[in-house]
Amino acid sequence: NAGVTQTPKFQVLKTGQSMTLQCAQDMNHNSMYWYRQDPGMGLRLIYYSASEGTTDKGEVPNGYNVSRLNKREFSLRLESAAPSQTSVYFCASSERGTGYRSGANVLTFGAGSRLTVL
Amino acid sequence: GDSVTQMEGPVTLSEEAFLTINCTYTATGYPSLFWYVQYPGEGLQLLLKATKADDKGSNKGFEATYRKETTSFHLEKGSVQVSDSAVYFCALRSGGSNYKLTFGKGTLLTVNP
Numbered sequence: 001n002a003g004v005t006q007t008p009k010f011q012v013l014k015t016g017q018s019m020t021l022q023c024a025q026d027m028n029h030n031s032m033y034w035y036r037q038d039p040g041m042g043l044r045l046i047y048y049s050a051s052e053g054t055t056d057k058g059e060v061p062n063g064y065n066v067s068r069l070n071k072r073e074f075s076l077r078l079e080s081a082a083p084s085q086t087s088v089y090f091c092a093s094s095e096r097g098t099g100y101r102s103g104a105n106v107l108t109f110g111a112g113s114r115l116t117v118l
Numbered sequence: 119g120d121s122v123t124q125m126e127g128p129v130t131l132s133e134e135a136f137l138t139i140n141c142t143y144t145a146t147g148y149p150s151l152f153w154y155v156q157y158p159g160e161g162l163q164l165l166l167k168a169t170k171a172d173d174k175g176s177n178k179g180f181e182a183t184y185r186k187e188t189t190s191f192h193l194e195k196g197s198v199q200v201s202d203s204a205v206y207f208c209a210l211r212s213g214g215s216n217y218k219l220t221f222g223k224g225t226l227l228t229v230n231p
Contacts, residue, residue: 004161042122042207042223043162058218090161106152107219109161 004110023091032074036087124222141208151191
């Protein structure tokens with residue numbers, strides 16, 4: 001059981017280049033998330049998808065776009081990379097997005113994608 | 119808005135020492151509280167959780183009690199091991215937010231033999 005799989009694990013970009021981070025989960029979860037992790041900042045939510053066909057902005061959405069391709073896959077795109085987007089990106093998923101004691105509380109994370117923008 | 123404040127790290131302990139990592143929160147409604155752990159080179163994984171006041175979450179020898187009166191959820195372990203070396207994140211999900219987990223900044227724990 002693979003859980004949440006992210007690709008690529010490492011990527012170096014030049015300023016202005018574009019790229020897409022891929023994420024897939026095999027747990028039949030409804031909700032998926034993209035976070036970034038920066039030193040001293042913890043994790044900050046970029047975008048999330050409560051269910052297939054819906055996406056919403058999180059705390060730090062500027063410079064990013066997302067696509068919920070199907071129930072399994074949720075991609076994050078940087079259209080024009082900037083050095084401020086150098087970070088470690090984590091994809092996560094959870095069972096449901098509603099009900100404050102629901103299974104949505106527990107997120108399963110991927111191993112992360114380290115992105116450097118020069 | 120929601121926020122989580124964790125004690126600053128890094129924390130360095132000797133094996134078998136007692137561990138406390140403080141966590142306090144501000145939230146609307148009645149939040150659920152979590153501790154996640156991140157081992158080197160890996161993603162975060164759930165360590166324990168508590169969904170209502172006075173609940174105690176526990177796992178792998180770690181414990182945390184949901185204290186509504188002090189808005190705290192401190193992580194404790196009686197005897198740490200080298201394998202506990204990791205970054206620990208306190209997080210909350212408030213009743214008013216269906217989807218968002220709010221994380222603290224993380225505390226790096228290093229346990230020396």
